[in-house]
Amino acid sequence: MILQIWYLLATGLLPVAFAAKPDYGVGFELTLDYGVASIQFRNGSHVEIAKIEGNPTYKQRMRTADFQEDHAYIAPDTPASVSWQSFRDYLPPWLGGHNHTHDSLSRMLKSLKIASESYLDASVSTAEITLPFPISKTFFDTLRSIAKSISISIPETPASPAGKLAAIHVYDIGPGNCDYFDPQDPAQVFLTVEYTRSALTVLLIYEECGVYENVRVLHEIDVGSQESTHDRRAKLTTALGDLTKMPVEFNSEVLKSLSNVVFMGESSQDQLLRDVLKDVLSKQEQSGNETTVVDKHEEPVNPVFAGSLAAARLNIFRSNVAHDEV
Ligand SMILES: *[C@@H]1O[C@H](CO)[C@@H](O)[C@H](O)[C@H]1NC(C)=O
Ligand SMILES: *[C@@H]1O[C@H](CO)[C@@H](O)[C@H](O)[C@H]1NC(C)=O
Ligand SMILES: *[C@@H]1O[C@H](CO)[C@@H](O)[C@H](O)[C@H]1NC(C)=O
Numbered sequence: 001m002i003l004q005i006w007y008l009l010a011t012g013l014l015p016v017a018f019a020a021k022p023d024y025g026v027g028f029e030l031t032l033d034y035g036v037a038s039i040q041f042r043n044g045s046h047v048e049i050a051k052i053e054g055n056p057t058y059k060q061r062m063r064t065a066d067f068q069e070d071h072a073y074i075a076p077d078t079p080a081s082v083s084w085q086s087f088r089d090y091l092p093p094w095l096g097g098h099n100h101t102h103d104s105l106s107r108m109l110k111s112l113k114i115a116s117e118s119y120l121d122a123s124v125s126t127a128e129i130t131l132p133f134p135i136s137k138t139f140f141d142t143l144r145s146i147a148k149s150i151s152i153s154i155p156e157t158p159a160s161p162a163g164k165l166a167a168i169h170v171y172d173i174g175p176g177n178c179d180y181f182d183p184q185d186p187a188q189v190f191l192t193v194e195y196t197r198s199a200l201t202v203l204l205i206y207e208e209c210g211v212y213e214n215v216r217v218l219h220e221i222d223v224g225s226q227e228s229t230h231d232r233r234a235k236l237t238t239a240l241g242d243l244t245k246m247p248v249e250f251n252s253e254v255l256k257s258l259s260n261v262v263f264m265g266e267s268s269q270d271q272l273l274r275d276v277l278k279d280v281l282s283k284q285e286q287s288g289n290e291t292t293v294v295d296k297h298e299e300p301v302n303p304v305f306a307g308s309l310a311a312a313r314l315n316i317f318r319s320n321v322a323h324d325e326v
Helices: 004-008 056-063 098-118 137-149 161-170 229-243 271-283 308-326
Strands: 024-030 034-039 046-053 126-128 189-194 199-208 211-221 246-251 253-255 260-264
Touching: 024 098, 024 308, 034 098, 034 308, 046 098, 046 308, 056 098, 056 161, 098 137, 126 211, 126 308, 161 189, 161 199, 161 260, 161 308, 189 271, 199 246, 199 253, 211 229, 211 246, 229 271
Parallel strands: 024 126, 189 260
Antiparallel strands: 024 034, 034 046, 189 199, 199 211, 246 253
Protein backbone atom coordinates (compact mmCIF):
# COMPACT_ATOMS: atom_id res chain seq x y z
CA MET A 1 0.00 0.00 0.00
CA ILE A 2 2.74 2.39 0.97
CA LEU A 3 4.59 1.40 -2.14
CA GLN A 4 1.59 2.06 -4.24
CA ILE A 5 1.20 5.55 -2.82
CA TRP A 6 4.86 6.26 -3.46
CA TYR A 7 4.32 5.08 -6.95
CA LEU A 8 1.39 7.42 -7.44
CA LEU A 9 3.41 10.35 -6.19
CA ALA A 10 6.31 9.38 -8.40
CA THR A 11 4.31 9.29 -11.54
CA GLY A 12 2.41 12.47 -10.73
CA LEU A 13 -0.83 10.60 -10.59
CA LEU A 14 -4.10 12.23 -9.99
CA PRO A 15 -6.95 9.84 -10.51
CA VAL A 16 -9.38 10.60 -13.28
CA ALA A 17 -12.97 9.51 -13.10
CA PHE A 18 -14.05 7.04 -15.74
CA ALA A 19 -17.52 5.92 -16.61
CA ALA A 20 -16.48 2.32 -17.20
CA LYS A 21 -13.23 0.53 -16.74
CA PRO A 22 -11.92 0.03 -20.29
CA ASP A 23 -9.82 -3.01 -21.01
CA TYR A 24 -7.16 -0.98 -22.74
CA GLY A 25 -5.07 2.14 -22.21
CA VAL A 26 -4.27 4.70 -24.91
CA GLY A 27 -1.04 6.70 -24.97
CA PHE A 28 0.29 9.42 -27.27
CA GLU A 29 3.73 10.93 -27.47
CA LEU A 30 4.17 14.26 -29.20
CA THR A 31 7.76 14.67 -30.39
CA LEU A 32 9.04 17.74 -32.20
CA ASP A 33 8.33 16.32 -35.66
CA TYR A 34 5.62 13.71 -35.29
CA GLY A 35 3.04 12.16 -33.00
CA VAL A 36 2.98 8.51 -31.96
CA ALA A 37 0.13 6.40 -30.57
CA SER A 38 0.15 3.05 -28.77
CA ILE A 39 -2.46 0.88 -27.07
CA GLN A 40 -1.90 -1.39 -24.10
CA PHE A 41 -4.42 -4.15 -23.35
CA ARG A 42 -5.11 -5.53 -19.91
CA ASN A 43 -4.14 -9.02 -21.05
CA GLY A 44 -0.57 -7.78 -21.58
CA SER A 45 -0.57 -7.30 -25.37
CA HIS A 46 0.25 -3.95 -26.84
CA VAL A 47 -0.07 -2.48 -30.32
CA GLU A 48 1.92 0.21 -32.12
CA ILE A 49 -0.88 2.21 -33.68
CA ALA A 50 0.57 5.08 -35.67
CA LYS A 51 3.41 7.51 -36.22
CA ILE A 52 2.08 10.64 -37.87
CA GLU A 53 4.23 13.38 -39.36
CA GLY A 54 3.39 16.88 -38.15
CA ASN A 55 2.89 19.76 -40.57
CA PRO A 56 5.30 22.74 -40.54
CA THR A 57 3.15 24.66 -38.03
CA TYR A 58 3.09 21.69 -35.71
CA LYS A 59 6.87 21.42 -35.91
CA GLN A 60 7.31 25.12 -35.27
CA ARG A 61 5.00 25.04 -32.27
CA MET A 62 6.68 22.03 -30.73
CA ARG A 63 10.09 23.62 -31.11
CA THR A 64 8.97 26.64 -29.15
CA ALA A 65 7.03 24.83 -26.44
CA ASP A 66 8.31 26.08 -23.14
CA PHE A 67 9.96 23.99 -20.52
CA GLN A 68 8.88 23.54 -17.02
CA GLU A 69 11.48 25.56 -15.19
CA ASP A 70 11.77 23.81 -11.87
CA HIS A 71 14.36 21.05 -11.61
CA ALA A 72 15.30 21.72 -15.18
CA TYR A 73 18.92 21.95 -16.00
CA ILE A 74 19.27 23.34 -19.46
CA ALA A 75 22.66 23.08 -21.03
CA PRO A 76 24.39 26.19 -22.37
CA ASP A 77 23.74 26.87 -26.05
CA THR A 78 20.25 25.44 -25.95
CA PRO A 79 18.18 27.88 -27.99
CA ALA A 80 16.03 29.91 -25.64
CA SER A 81 12.40 29.07 -26.00
CA VAL A 82 10.44 31.89 -27.52
CA SER A 83 6.73 31.91 -27.70
CA TRP A 84 5.77 32.15 -31.28
CA GLN A 85 2.61 33.12 -33.01
CA SER A 86 2.25 34.38 -36.52
CA PHE A 87 0.37 37.58 -37.21
CA ARG A 88 -2.55 35.70 -38.71
CA ASP A 89 -2.98 33.89 -35.42
CA TYR A 90 -4.15 37.15 -33.89
CA LEU A 91 -6.88 37.75 -36.44
CA PRO A 92 -10.26 36.63 -35.23
CA PRO A 93 -11.80 33.86 -37.35
CA TRP A 94 -14.44 36.16 -38.85
CA LEU A 95 -11.63 38.25 -40.35
CA GLY A 96 -10.13 35.17 -41.94
CA GLY A 97 -7.67 34.45 -39.18
CA HIS A 98 -6.95 30.88 -38.30
CA ASN A 99 -5.50 29.72 -35.09
CA HIS A 100 -2.77 27.75 -36.83
CA THR A 101 -1.02 26.73 -33.66
CA HIS A 102 -4.16 25.46 -32.11
CA ASP A 103 -5.26 23.82 -35.35
CA SER A 104 -2.00 22.00 -35.96
CA LEU A 105 -1.90 20.48 -32.48
CA SER A 106 -5.58 19.72 -32.61
CA ARG A 107 -5.27 17.95 -35.97
CA MET A 108 -2.38 15.91 -34.70
CA LEU A 109 -4.24 14.76 -31.60
CA LYS A 110 -7.35 14.08 -33.67
CA SER A 111 -5.33 11.95 -36.09
CA LEU A 112 -3.87 9.94 -33.23
CA LYS A 113 -7.30 9.53 -31.70
CA ILE A 114 -8.88 8.41 -34.97
CA ALA A 115 -6.06 5.94 -35.66
CA SER A 116 -6.57 4.44 -32.19
CA GLU A 117 -10.34 4.32 -32.62
CA SER A 118 -10.11 2.61 -35.95
CA TYR A 119 -7.97 -0.11 -34.40
CA LEU A 120 -10.21 -0.51 -31.36
CA ASP A 121 -13.46 -0.12 -33.22
CA ALA A 122 -14.59 1.98 -30.25
CA SER A 123 -14.41 5.62 -29.35
CA VAL A 124 -11.48 6.86 -27.30
CA SER A 125 -12.42 9.33 -24.59
CA THR A 126 -9.31 9.34 -22.46
CA ALA A 127 -5.61 9.14 -23.16
CA GLU A 128 -2.31 9.94 -21.59
CA ILE A 129 -0.13 12.41 -23.49
CA THR A 130 3.59 12.63 -22.96
CA LEU A 131 6.33 14.75 -24.53
CA PRO A 132 10.08 14.17 -24.51
CA PHE A 133 10.73 17.04 -22.10
CA PRO A 134 8.98 18.47 -19.02
CA ILE A 135 6.53 21.09 -20.26
CA SER A 136 5.31 24.31 -18.70
CA LYS A 137 1.92 24.54 -17.08
CA THR A 138 0.82 26.97 -19.79
CA PHE A 139 1.64 24.61 -22.61
CA PHE A 140 0.03 21.75 -20.75
CA ASP A 141 -3.15 23.78 -20.26
CA THR A 142 -3.20 24.48 -24.00
CA LEU A 143 -2.86 20.78 -24.77
CA ARG A 144 -5.53 19.91 -22.26
CA SER A 145 -8.01 22.34 -23.72
CA ILE A 146 -7.26 21.13 -27.24
CA ALA A 147 -7.75 17.53 -26.11
CA LYS A 148 -11.03 18.49 -24.51
CA SER A 149 -12.19 20.13 -27.73
CA ILE A 150 -11.84 16.77 -29.49
CA SER A 151 -13.49 14.88 -26.58
CA ILE A 152 -10.43 13.41 -24.99
CA SER A 153 -10.01 13.88 -21.29
CA ILE A 154 -6.48 13.93 -19.96
CA PRO A 155 -5.40 14.14 -16.32
CA GLU A 156 -5.09 17.48 -14.56
CA THR A 157 -1.36 17.29 -14.16
CA PRO A 158 1.13 16.78 -16.96
CA ALA A 159 2.50 13.28 -17.38
CA SER A 160 6.19 12.86 -16.75
CA PRO A 161 8.45 13.23 -19.77
CA ALA A 162 8.53 10.24 -22.12
CA GLY A 163 11.96 8.98 -21.06
CA LYS A 164 10.97 8.86 -17.41
CA LEU A 165 7.67 7.12 -18.15
CA ALA A 166 9.40 4.58 -20.39
CA ALA A 167 12.05 3.86 -17.75
CA ILE A 168 9.32 3.09 -15.23
CA HIS A 169 6.58 1.45 -17.30
CA VAL A 170 8.48 -0.16 -20.17
CA TYR A 171 12.01 -0.87 -18.98
CA ASP A 172 11.09 -1.57 -15.35
CA ILE A 173 13.71 0.56 -13.66
CA GLY A 174 11.99 0.64 -10.37
CA PRO A 175 12.45 0.37 -6.69
CA GLY A 176 14.02 -2.84 -5.52
CA ASN A 177 12.76 -4.38 -2.36
CA CYS A 178 11.82 -1.16 -0.68
CA ASP A 179 10.86 -1.65 2.91
CA TYR A 180 10.73 1.35 5.19
CA PHE A 181 12.05 -0.49 8.25
CA ASP A 182 14.67 -2.52 6.50
CA PRO A 183 15.87 -0.60 3.46
CA GLN A 184 17.21 -3.03 0.89
CA ASP A 185 16.80 -0.55 -1.86
CA PRO A 186 19.58 1.97 -2.24
CA ALA A 187 18.93 5.21 -4.11
CA GLN A 188 20.02 5.23 -7.75
CA VAL A 189 20.51 7.67 -10.59
CA PHE A 190 19.92 6.69 -14.17
CA LEU A 191 19.92 8.33 -17.55
CA THR A 192 17.29 8.30 -20.27
CA VAL A 193 18.40 9.34 -23.74
CA GLU A 194 15.74 10.07 -26.33
CA TYR A 195 17.38 10.77 -29.65
CA THR A 196 15.21 11.56 -32.64
CA ARG A 197 16.08 13.21 -35.94
CA SER A 198 15.14 16.59 -34.48
CA ALA A 199 16.22 16.63 -30.85
CA LEU A 200 18.27 15.07 -28.14
CA THR A 201 16.49 14.89 -24.79
CA VAL A 202 18.41 13.49 -21.86
CA LEU A 203 17.10 13.18 -18.33
CA LEU A 204 19.16 12.34 -15.28
CA ILE A 205 16.70 10.79 -12.86
CA TYR A 206 17.07 10.05 -9.18
CA GLU A 207 15.05 7.20 -7.74
CA GLU A 208 14.61 6.28 -4.12
CA CYS A 209 11.97 3.88 -2.93
CA GLY A 210 9.85 4.45 -6.01
CA VAL A 211 10.01 8.24 -5.98
CA TYR A 212 11.51 9.59 -9.18
CA GLU A 213 12.88 13.11 -9.58
CA ASN A 214 14.32 14.82 -12.62
CA VAL A 215 17.68 16.04 -11.38
CA ARG A 216 19.00 17.34 -14.70
CA VAL A 217 17.26 17.85 -18.00
CA LEU A 218 18.81 18.50 -21.37
CA HIS A 219 16.67 19.19 -24.41
CA GLU A 220 18.69 20.19 -27.40
CA ILE A 221 17.35 20.87 -30.86
CA ASP A 222 19.58 20.58 -33.93
CA VAL A 223 21.95 17.84 -32.99
CA GLY A 224 20.47 15.84 -35.80
CA SER A 225 22.15 13.99 -38.59
CA GLN A 226 22.15 17.00 -40.95
CA GLU A 227 25.20 18.31 -39.15
CA SER A 228 28.72 17.18 -39.84
CA THR A 229 29.99 14.32 -37.73
CA HIS A 230 32.62 16.60 -36.26
CA ASP A 231 30.08 19.20 -35.08
CA ARG A 232 27.75 16.58 -33.80
CA ARG A 233 30.51 14.87 -31.82
CA ALA A 234 31.50 18.18 -30.22
CA LYS A 235 27.91 19.07 -29.32
CA LEU A 236 27.11 15.65 -27.94
CA THR A 237 30.31 15.57 -25.91
CA THR A 238 29.61 18.92 -24.27
CA ALA A 239 25.97 18.18 -23.63
CA LEU A 240 26.39 14.66 -22.27
CA GLY A 241 29.53 15.60 -20.34
CA ASP A 242 27.68 18.32 -18.41
CA LEU A 243 24.67 16.17 -17.86
CA THR A 244 26.44 13.10 -16.52
CA LYS A 245 28.89 14.93 -14.30
CA MET A 246 29.43 12.83 -11.20
CA PRO A 247 28.90 12.65 -8.33
CA VAL A 248 25.23 13.51 -8.19
CA GLU A 249 24.08 14.95 -4.89
CA PHE A 250 20.41 14.80 -4.16
CA ASN A 251 18.31 14.37 -1.01
CA SER A 252 21.61 14.36 0.89
CA GLU A 253 22.66 11.22 -0.99
CA VAL A 254 25.88 11.25 -2.98
CA LEU A 255 25.85 8.92 -5.97
CA LYS A 256 28.98 8.20 -7.95
CA SER A 257 27.69 6.28 -10.92
CA LEU A 258 24.66 5.63 -13.05
CA SER A 259 22.70 2.44 -12.58
CA ASN A 260 21.17 2.35 -16.05
CA VAL A 261 21.03 4.10 -19.38
CA VAL A 262 17.80 3.86 -21.35
CA PHE A 263 17.89 4.66 -25.07
CA MET A 264 14.82 5.52 -27.11
CA GLY A 265 13.80 7.39 -30.26
CA GLU A 266 14.53 6.43 -33.85
CA SER A 267 18.17 7.55 -33.68
CA SER A 268 18.87 5.70 -30.44
CA GLN A 269 21.08 3.19 -32.24
CA ASP A 270 23.29 6.00 -33.58
CA GLN A 271 26.90 4.87 -33.25
CA LEU A 272 28.26 8.34 -32.62
CA LEU A 273 25.86 8.85 -29.72
CA ARG A 274 26.88 5.51 -28.21
CA ASP A 275 30.60 6.25 -28.64
CA VAL A 276 30.35 9.72 -27.13
CA LEU A 277 28.38 8.48 -24.14
CA LYS A 278 30.93 5.73 -23.55
CA ASP A 279 33.81 8.25 -23.71
CA VAL A 280 32.06 10.67 -21.42
CA LEU A 281 31.26 8.01 -18.84
CA SER A 282 34.77 6.61 -18.87
CA LYS A 283 36.16 10.13 -18.32
CA GLN A 284 33.96 10.32 -15.26
CA GLU A 285 35.79 7.22 -14.12
CA GLN A 286 32.64 5.26 -14.07
CA SER A 287 33.42 1.71 -14.88
CA GLY A 288 31.24 0.85 -17.82
CA ASN A 289 30.27 -2.44 -16.27
CA GLU A 290 28.27 -0.74 -13.54
CA THR A 291 25.91 0.81 -16.00
CA THR A 292 23.32 -1.43 -17.59
CA VAL A 293 22.19 -0.31 -20.99
CA VAL A 294 18.54 -1.13 -21.34
CA ASP A 295 17.36 -0.66 -24.86
CA LYS A 296 16.53 -4.32 -25.14
CA HIS A 297 13.99 -6.14 -23.10
CA GLU A 298 12.58 -9.66 -22.94
CA GLU A 299 9.68 -8.22 -24.81
CA PRO A 300 11.08 -6.26 -27.76
CA VAL A 301 9.87 -2.67 -27.81
CA ASN A 302 10.30 -0.40 -30.80
CA PRO A 303 12.29 2.60 -29.49
CA VAL A 304 10.05 4.95 -31.49
CA PHE A 305 6.97 3.67 -29.64
CA ALA A 306 8.46 3.31 -26.14
CA GLY A 307 7.17 6.71 -24.93
CA SER A 308 3.62 6.26 -26.18
CA LEU A 309 3.51 2.68 -24.90
CA ALA A 310 4.57 3.88 -21.44
CA ALA A 311 1.82 6.51 -21.64
CA ALA A 312 -0.73 3.83 -22.59
CA ARG A 313 0.34 1.75 -19.59
CA LEU A 314 0.01 4.77 -17.32
CA ASN A 315 -3.45 5.40 -18.79
CA ILE A 316 -4.60 1.88 -17.91
CA PHE A 317 -2.96 2.15 -14.49
CA ARG A 318 -4.81 5.36 -13.71
CA SER A 319 -8.11 3.82 -14.69
CA ASN A 320 -7.43 0.97 -12.23
CA VAL A 321 -6.66 3.47 -9.51
CA ALA A 322 -9.76 5.50 -10.26
CA HIS A 323 -11.86 2.38 -9.80
CA ASP A 324 -10.13 0.55 -7.02
CA GLU A 325 -9.15 3.32 -4.70
CA VAL A 326 -11.26 6.38 -5.27
C1 LIG B 1 -5.37 -9.28 -25.82
O1 LIG B 1 -6.55 -8.61 -26.16
C2 LIG B 1 -6.57 -8.03 -27.48
C3 LIG B 1 -7.87 -7.28 -27.66
O2 LIG B 1 -8.96 -7.96 -27.18
C4 LIG B 1 -6.38 -9.12 -28.53
O3 LIG B 1 -6.35 -8.55 -29.81
C5 LIG B 1 -5.08 -9.86 -28.24
O4 LIG B 1 -4.91 -10.90 -29.16
C6 LIG B 1 -5.08 -10.39 -26.82
N1 LIG B 1 -3.76 -10.95 -26.56
C7 LIG B 1 -3.60 -12.09 -25.90
C8 LIG B 1 -2.20 -12.54 -25.69
O5 LIG B 1 -4.56 -12.73 -25.50
C1 LIG C 1 -5.09 30.02 -30.31
O1 LIG C 1 -5.16 28.83 -29.55
C2 LIG C 1 -4.43 28.88 -28.33
C3 LIG C 1 -4.50 27.51 -27.70
O2 LIG C 1 -5.80 27.15 -27.38
C4 LIG C 1 -4.99 29.97 -27.44
O3 LIG C 1 -4.23 30.04 -26.25
C5 LIG C 1 -4.92 31.28 -28.18
O4 LIG C 1 -5.50 32.27 -27.39
C6 LIG C 1 -5.66 31.16 -29.50
N1 LIG C 1 -5.53 32.40 -30.25
C7 LIG C 1 -6.57 33.02 -30.75
C8 LIG C 1 -6.31 34.26 -31.50
O5 LIG C 1 -7.70 32.60 -30.62
C1 LIG D 1 34.22 -3.85 -13.55
O1 LIG D 1 35.17 -2.83 -13.79
C2 LIG D 1 36.18 -2.75 -12.80
C3 LIG D 1 37.04 -1.52 -13.10
O2 LIG D 1 37.02 -1.20 -14.45
C4 LIG D 1 36.99 -4.05 -12.74
O3 LIG D 1 37.98 -3.97 -11.74
C5 LIG D 1 36.02 -5.18 -12.44
O4 LIG D 1 36.72 -6.42 -12.47
C6 LIG D 1 34.88 -5.23 -13.44
N1 LIG D 1 33.90 -6.20 -13.01
C7 LIG D 1 33.39 -7.08 -13.84
C8 LIG D 1 32.37 -8.01 -13.26
O5 LIG D 1 33.65 -7.13 -15.04
